[in-house]
Amino acid sequence: MSGSVNLPFGRTGVEIGEYRTLVDIDSATETLQQNGVQDAEMRIAGFVDSCPELLNWLESSGREFPWRYTQDPWTVYATEILLQRTRASAVESIFDEFFTRFPSAAAVEDQSEEELRNVIRSLGFVNHRTRSLQEAASLCLETSRGKPPCSLEKLKHPWRVGDYSARATLMFAFDDVQPLVDANFARILARVFGYDMPVQPHKSENVYELVSSLVPDEPGLARAFNLSMLDLGAIVCSPESPACHQCPINAACQFYQSS
DNA sequence: CTCCGGATGT
């Protein structure tokens, strides 16, 4: 049941012809046109056709964080809370200690709150995250024997577990195809398609709709696609001074073409 | 829309 996709990155090998059948090019084009982007059809096609190479880049250059090697629902759910507005490298540095002390939702209720706060202190947002993890653990123990629920609305029940974290849990723990719109993703799309980045990228309905159409409708590829955008944003397409010369999709990027 | 929270990188 678990392990139906290849870890850590999912499925990274696919031909362009198959990939095209798994995304909604018409819907993506329509959404992009509503943003006032010229040549929307051509730009969407260019992006989609570059995605197989993007997945190859993930396979060779992606970040192999420990949480990418498991689909254990509690581990995925708790890790998403640890990752909120926090550098992934910071979470990596406490990952082993955290899941040694809190390998299950039950462990969070068994250990003292002070113990929990000590382990996550180096991440910041300690008050927020302590309450989130306690309520998440409680939810898991109430609803399904220590496992997080596989429903979007129920996953969002704990304090400060919102749309992104809930969808990420569905995607990475339950192989449920989801669009994961974070700040990185929005920045990349703004550059690739040449429109002004929304003030709250992860809350923009327009960006969300666009990403929904561009996520391939197959769990292994959807996992790889989402991870590739996270890593591209962190490694190559950084906020300041992006390394366009080493970007696997620069041929389809308006920012690169016009610079 | 605005504001929030903390360690970390620059």
Add this chain to the structure above:
DNA sequence: ACATCAGGAG
């Protein structure tokens, strides 16, 4: 000092 980080709430 200031912006950023696998966002979220009011």
